[in-house]
Amino acid sequence: MAGRVPLGSGANQNRVFIDLTDETEPNDSEVSENLAQSKFPFVTALAYRSPTVPQKRKSLDSSDNVSDWSSEGNNVQRPRLSHAHPDPSTPSPAPSLRPSQISVVIPSPTSKQKREIAIARCVDNVNGMDAHIFPTTDEEERVNKAAYPTAKGPVDRRSVPLSFQSTPTLNLLSPTNTSHLAKLRHTLDEKLKRINGSAVIPTVDSPKRLAKLADNFEFINGYQYREGVERIPDNSDFNIGCACTGADGCDRFTCDCLSKEEDSEDRIVPYEICESNRRLIVATKSFLKRKAIIYECNSRCGCNGERCWNHVVQKGRTIRLEIFDTGSRGFGLRSPDLIHRGQFIDLYLGEVITKAEADERENLTDGSHAQSYLFSLDWYVKDDDDEERNMKVIDGRKFGSATRFMNHSCNPNCKIVPVCTTNHADEYLYNLAFFANRDIAPGTELTFDYNQGEENTTPQKIDPEAVPCLCGETKCRGQLWPNKRKGQGSKP
Numbered sequence: 001m002a003g004r005v006p007l008g009s010g011a012n013q014n015r016v017f018i019d020l021t022d023e024t025e026p027n028d029s030e031v032s033e034n035l036a037q038s039k040f041p042f043v044t045a046l047a048y049r050s051p052t053v054p055q056k057r058k059s060l061d062s063s064d065n066v067s068d069w070s071s072e073g074n075n076v077q078r079p080r081l082s083h084a085h086p087d088p089s090t091p092s093p094a095p096s097l098r099p100s101q102i103s104v105v106i107p108s109p110t111s112k113q114k115r116e117i118a119i120a121r122c123v124d125n126v127n128g129m130d131a132h133i134f135p136t137t138d139e140e141e142r143v144n145k146a147a148y149p150t151a152k153g154p155v156d157r158r159s160v161p162l163s164f165q166s167t168p169t170l171n172l173l174s175p176t177n178t179s180h181l182a183k184l185r186h187t188l189d190e191k192l193k194r195i196n197g198s199a200v201i202p203t204v205d206s207p208k209r210l211a212k213l214a215d216n217f218e219f220i221n222g223y224q225y226r227e228g229v230e231r232i233p234d235n236s237d238f239n240i241g242c243a244c245t246g247a248d249g250c251d252r253f254t255c256d257c258l259s260k261e262e263d264s265e266d267r268i269v270p271y272e273i274c275e276s277n278r279r280l281i282v283a284t285k286s287f288l289k290r291k292a293i294i295y296e297c298n299s300r301c302g303c304n305g306e307r308c309w310n311h312v313v314q315k316g317r318t319i320r321l322e323i324f325d326t327g328s329r330g331f332g333l334r335s336p337d338l339i340h341r342g343q344f345i346d347l348y349l350g351e352v353i354t355k356a357e358a359d360e361r362e363n364l365t366d367g368s369h370a371q372s373y374l375f376s377l378d379w380y381v382k383d384d385d386d387e388e389r390n391m392k393v394i395d396g397r398k399f400g401s402a403t404r405f406m407n408h409s410c411n412p413n414c415k416i417v418p419v420c421t422t423n424h425a426d427e428y429l430y431n432l433a434f435f436a437n438r439d440i441a442p443g444t445e446l447t448f449d450y451n452q453g454e455e456n457t458t459p460q461k462i463d464p465e466a467v468p469c470l471c472g473e474t475k476c477r478g479q480l481w482p483n484k485r486k487g488q489g490s491k492p
């Protein structure tokens with residue numbers, strides 16, 4: 001940094017330029033040293049800046065920039081810069097000059113430097129400022145050390161692969177994905193193992209479909225009651241049993257658990273011994289044709305408990321089930337076992353939620369009812385607002401049993417029947433039990449009618465928004481359901 005007379009002539013001939021850039025001439029070193037030792041380190045820092053900083057010429061015409069003029073030795077007038085060294089003694093000879101003849105060339109601060117200067121102005125105690133505010137030497141040191149990685153030999157740029165040319169395609173059978181698939185299979189197996197009764201087997205080959213199955217669903221063995229669902233406990237006084245005492249179970253003509261015919265005192269007998277397998281108790285052929293609810297005997301009954309013939313559903317599933325991929329209709333359900341007509345298959349399980357909650361969940365699906373797992377317990381619900389408010393709904397979307405994978409058919413081989421087992425008192429809460437309505441050969445897809453009660457009807461008009469039915473039956477009604485939620489449609 002020095003007072004420097006630039007080359008040239010004319011107006012600039014008698015002007016002095018004070019260059020604050022780092023283009024230091026040999027005799028400037030002393031001044032630089034003085035400044036470096038000064039208590040204004042930011043001046044030094046500016047002086048050490050890289051020469052690439054764009055320079056701006058600034059005239060010192062006004063006294064703002066020159067605070068004081070003094071006459072020292074040799075009658076040389078030198079400027080004192082108020083913001084720089086208080087008395088920069090320069091060995092350079094300087095001509096006698098007026099203030100208007102002096103220009104100072106300073107580098108324009110970078111935005112970072114501007115910030116630093118602004119901060120520096122706010123700091124009262126300037127001692128030690130450089131350590132905190134101006135750690136700029138770090139970068140210079142790095143540059144001096146050439147701390148950027150350099151190639152050890154010649155680089156053939158053509159051999160450097162461009163990432164967009166080599167995007168890997170997702171290979172579900174790559175070693176990593178195979179192990180992921182193994183994990184999914186394991187997860188699914190663990191979930192399936194927790195199901196009570198005979199085995200439930202998935203025969204799903206597609207890894208993607210398997211992932212969906214394993215990730216999004218929990219198998220449960222009983223209803224999961226959610227907030228707001230009120231129920232009458234099994235041990236409530238409202239829960240009653242029959243007075244039968246027979247060693248072989250209840251009397252079919254007098255047992256109080258059996259419903260009465262509407263027009264007589266005769267009891268409706270739901271079960272009988274299976275003709276082709278005497279060890280099985282199955283729903284009677286006539287019962288399967290009618291609309292009725294089953295009340296099985298419970299712990300409050302005087303009969304022989306589990307030895308009573310009127311214990312079927314509560315004993316649980318006895319057939320094995322298989323979840324398989326139907327293709328166009330998603331997953332489906334079948335059994336590797338022969339199923340006899342009237343044989344109990346399994347329960348439809350899920351979260352028990354209020355109607356209000358079900359409506360909310362349904363709305364969250366944006367009106368898309370491509371996949372619906374909601375099942376209303378509307379057996380005793382009359383078409384009136386109060387009754388509907390009390391209605392409970394089973395949601396099998398996230399939690400459920402294997403029957404949640406059962407598809408609809410307009411000519412189904414299964415039927416859903418409302419069954420009260422341990423609790424006869426709560427008419428808004430009962431089981432949804434699937435029974436075979438004919439003999440079903442092993443490996444046949446199990447289906448039921450999502451609009452039970454409308455079996456023999458043809459829709460007046462197919463709702464364009466309804467999910468089209470793909471059951472393939474000759475008497476197919478064309479759509480899955482006119483409204484979104486399944487119900488028995490078989491109210492008395």
Ligand SMILES: C[S@@+](CC[C@H](N)C(=O)[O-])C[C@H]1O[C@@H](n2cnc3c(N)ncnc32)[C@H](O)[C@@H]1O
Pocket residue numbers: 328329330331332369370371372373404405406407408409467468469470471480
């Ligand atoms: C209770 S789930 C049955 C299991 C379902 N397939 C799955 O993959 O999870 C009901 C859904 O299955 C499909 N579905 C069932 N039966 C169908 C049929 N006959 N035609 C077309 N889709 C059907 C519909 O998407 C329906 O919303």
